[in-house]
Amino acid sequence: MPKRATHTFESEKDGLENTDLVSLLCLCCGEQVLILGPGVTLSSLPRRRTDGAHVLERGETVFKLNSKPGMTKLLRREKGYERQWRSNCWNCDVPVAYRCEADPESRLTYLISDAVGTQSDLYLQLYQVPPCIQDAALRTVRVALEVSCEQPKKAITHVSDSEVGVAVCSQNREGLANAEVIELMMKVLCVTKQQLQLSRGWSQKSRFLLVSGMGAVQVFKALRAVVETELLPFTANNKRETVGAGDDIGPAATAGAASHVARRQWEDGEATEDLAAPPSIKEQTFRN
Numbered sequence: 574m575p576k577r578a579t580h581t582f583e584s585e586k587d588g589l590e591n592t593d594l595v596s597l598l599c600l601c602c603g604e605q606v607l608i609l610g611p612g613v614t615l616s617s618l619p620r621r622r623t624d625g626a627h628v629l630e631r632g633e634t635v636f637k638l639n640s641k642p643g644m645t646k647l648l649r650r651e652k653g654y655e656r657q658w659r660s661n662c663w664n665c666d667v668p669v670a671y672r673c674e675a676d677p678e679s680r681l682t683y684l685i686s687d688a689v690g691t692q693s694d695l696y697l698q699l700y701q702v703p704p705c706i707q708d709a710a711l712r713t714v715r716v717a718l719e720v721s722c723e724q725p726k727k728a729i730t731h732v733s734d735s736e737v738g739v740a741v742c743s744q745n746r747e748g749l750a751n752a753e754v755i756e757l758m759m760k761v762l763c764v765t766k767q768q769l770q771l772s773r774g775w776s777q778k779s780r781f782l783l784v785s786g787m788g789a790v791q792v793f794k795a796l797r798a799v800v801e802t803e804l805l806p807f808t809a810n811n812k813r814e815t816v817g818a819g820d821d822i823g824p825a826a827t828a829g830a831a832s833h834v835a836r837r838q839w840e841d842g843e844a845t846e847d848l849a850a851p852p853s854i855k856e857q858t859f860r861n
Contacts, residue, residue, distance in 0.1 A: 597689040602665035607689055610635025615691070618684070623650065626671075627684035638682065643668055702793045703734045709783065714792045718780040722750045727757050729799045736779065737796055745777070758782060762795050 593611035598604060609615070613634055618627040629636050643659035643666075657671040660682075669688040672679050705717040719736040722745040730738035739757065743749035751771055758769055762784060770783040784792055 599662040600690050601667045604664040606639050606662050608637045625686045629682040631680050702789050705736050706789050706793050708789050714784045714789050716782040719778050732796050761799050
């Protein structure tokens, strides 16, 4: 009786790497719903003039849609009516695509505008990029800065809706502070000096920074990471006071006298020459 042998055969692999494929996520729940073939991106897909949906043509575009059947809708168009067989996200059941034919193997599939996106698009919704970081042009970002000079160390102090706080050690004269801001941003954003351009803002402290070669989400993630990973909390008044050699009591005893003298000088008008004019109501910023 002949012996039986078991042979295992595997299908040939196409040799595609994971980096060659583009994964698109549902912008509602963040789960993967679409995979595009090599050389295909969401921006390269043609759009439908009717509603701006991205067109997936079977046979022309390599794609895999991970969805489940949804509802059938009848919409009124300019030249009549249109029936849509919609496909929903497999996880959150939100419509992501539709067909204009009942056949699931129809030639054209339409991706609903702003229904799917890349990881960066998802970050834009999750992190809520503040208004002070905006896309100015293609791969160019404008950042509103608030620069505080003569601080103990260089740091990114905060990221708020109105500005990104930057602390530098130099004085605000002869371009020293601006050069220090550029140097700090080069390290934080990992860019070259040619990719940064600094201009003056609406006040003495404000600046506008143009970053080329990056997106708003990338800039925000880099700035936020620096603020969150700061080991020691930044304080503007953490300079140590120097005490004379013969003073064995310490600075605590002289703090009250120093503040009293400073207030008397302010009341007598002796120390008002270095003070700037008070800002107008429009320039004043109130924070909680």
